[in-house]
Amino acid sequence: MTGLETRGPRFWPEEPYRIVAIGGGTGLSTLLHGLKPYAHPAARLEQAAGWEERAPVDITAVVTVTDDGGSSGRLRRDFAVLPPGDIRNCMLALSEDEALLSRLFRYRFARGRGLKGHSFGNLFLTALSHITGDFPRAVKLSSEVLAIVGRIYPSTTANVALEARLEDGSTALGETRISRSRSRILSIALKPRRCRPLPETLEAIARADLITLGPGSLFTSVVPNLLVEGIARAIRESPAVKAYFVNLMWQPGETVRFSAADHVAAIHKHARSKLLDYAVVNTRPVSEPLRRRYARQKARPVENDLDRLSRMGLSVIARDLLQESDRVRHDPAAMAAVVLELARQSRQRRSERSLTATA
Secondary structure (H helix, E strand, O other), X not given: OOOOOOOOOOOOOOOOEXXXXXXXXXXXXXXXXXXXXXXXXXXXXXXXXXXXXXXXXXXXXXXXXXXXXXXXHHXXXXXXXXXXXXXXXXXXXXXXXXXXXXXXXXXXXXXXXXXXXXEHHHHHHHHHHHHXXXXXXXXXXXXXXXXXXXXXXXXXXXXXXXXXXXXXXXXXXXXXXXXXXXXXXXXXXEEOOOOOOOHHHXXXXXXXXXXXXOOOOHHHHHHHHHOOOXXXXXXXXOOOEEEEEOOOEOOOOOXXXXXXXXXXXXXXXXXXXXXXXXXXXXXXXXXXXXXXXXXXXXXOEOOOOHXXXXXXXXXXXXXXXXXXXXXXXXXXXXXXXXXXHHHHHHHHHHHHHHHHHHO
16 A cells, blocks of 8 residues: 555545755755645646646755855854855745745845845844844744745754865865865865754654755755764665755866766765665756856766766666756756655655555
C-alpha cells in the first residue's frame, strides 16, 4: 500500500509531503516559488481523466546567514542583526499575497541618505528583530504578516562569517571577498567554528520525506548550511531522500570549471560524509547568444559528467529545467515537478518498509 489511488480519479495522500529545502540566494527562492502552488491542499486541477487533487506539501526552508554584501551587509554591520536579504526573498517566494504587501517588502529605496539601496523588507526584519530581541521570532512574525505557506528558519542564529582556503595558499574572509576570489576555493569554514541550528530545523530534517540542496552558489549559499553543527549529521541520519539540484552555469569566483560531480564532491567533502542520493541535472542546452554573453564573464554551462556521478553512488534525474530570459535560471515549475516525484517515491518507499517490518 502506498496511499496513492491508482484507478479512476487519483488522489494524493491526506498527509502532506514534508519537504525541507536548504540553501540561499536566488536558487532557493526560485525552488520555493515553484512549490508554493502545491502548498494549498484544497487546490484541484481538472484533467481529462477527472478531478485530481494536487499533492499538498509541507515546506520548510533552511536559509544560510553568511551574506555580508549589499543591504544585508550594511544592516548587519550597523545593527548587529543577521543578514535578512535571503530570508526576505524566501518569504516573498512563499507569500500568498501577490499584491500590496509583497510589493512593499520588495520595495528598494532608490535614493535617500542612509536609505539608498535598502529594501523595505530588510528594514522591517531588522526593526522587528530589535523589537522582539530574537531574529527567528522576527522571521516568524514577518511570515505571518505575509501569510506565507511554509516555515523559514535561519541555519543558525549565531553571527557567523565565511572563511575560504584558496588554492594559492591564501585565505579570504567574508562572502563578498570569497565571491570575488580569482584563486580556486579548496574549502570553506565558519567563524566561529561552533554554532548551533534551531531545534526546529533538526526536527524538520528528521521528519522530512525529501531534503533538497540547491540550486545556488555552492560555497556561499549551499555548503555554509552544512557547516552548522549538527545539520550535516541530521541530514545523514534522516530517512528522507536527499537530492541536489546542480547549478546550470559556472559561478566566477566560486566554481569555474566545476562539473556536476565536482559540485557533489564539494558537498560531501564539507559534510564529511556521503549525503546525497540524487543529483538533478538540466538537459536543455543554453542558447548560443546567452552562452556568448556568459562566456564574456568566464562562465560556461556546468558539464553533466553522469558516469562519474554514478560511480559516486548517486542516481541521476536529467530533465529540461532551464528557463531562459536575459539570464540563465532554473524553471520553478520544472523543479517543483521533480520535487513532488522524489517526495512521492520517498513516501512510497517508507510505506513499503513499514509494511515489511510489520508483516
